């Protein structure tokens with residue numbers, strides 16, 4: 001059983017690399033950022049004001065609680081089809097919009113919201129790590145901001161994937177052309193780092209700086225790290 005935890009800032013390529021890593025090993029793939037994005041999408045859809053100077057934390061927490069406990073939310077952990085749905089509607093694209101990217105930190109910074117999501121993430125990881133449907137043994141790659149430190153600090157492999165701010169901003173700007181919301185990565189990192197530490201590696205967490213690596217080089221490095229742990 002292998003749990004691979006990967007954290008890192010915006011625009012570092014965590015999602016694409018983690019997904020490819022999961023495919024390579026026939027592991028499940030959990031995009032925890034997509035869960036927070038889905039919550040922000042849900043709140044915006046419910047007409048909750050996330051632009052208010054002081055966001056109504058109780059209203060957001062209740063909305064997120066209902067989103068999870070009443071079965072509106074679903075996420076697939078299949079790396080070939082990692083879709084997110086709300087009441088059966090595929091929102092995988094909608095949660096990547098600029099609107100969601102610029103509001104997601106307002107939701108993810110609310111501690112009771114984090115507790116709901118952390119519990120759900122631990123449940124997915126435990127379920128997949130125990131499954132026997134993968135050709136090379138049960139495993140999961142989970143990525144986000146607090147996987148190596150809070151969600152799965154006991155994971156067999158823990159990696160902090162990072163890159164210089166200039167490189168990350170350039171990557172995100174490039175993705176904007178492909179339909180992902182354009183944004184200021186530094187602003188989101190600043191907001192996110194109020195509640196999670198993904199800027200420095202915790203004890204025992206391996207740092208991989210991919211500023212000078214392309215996608216396949218990054219994947220090679222991560223694959224070798226996981227191979228060594230198997």
Ligand code: C5P
Pocket residue numbers: 010011032033034036037104105108109143144145146147188192196
């Ligand atoms: O990884 P991604 O950029 O899609 O994450 C979207 C947002 O979700 C982050 O900016 C952060 O606010 C939140 N997040 C979090 N903890 C995680 C993963 C994501 O707070 N483990």
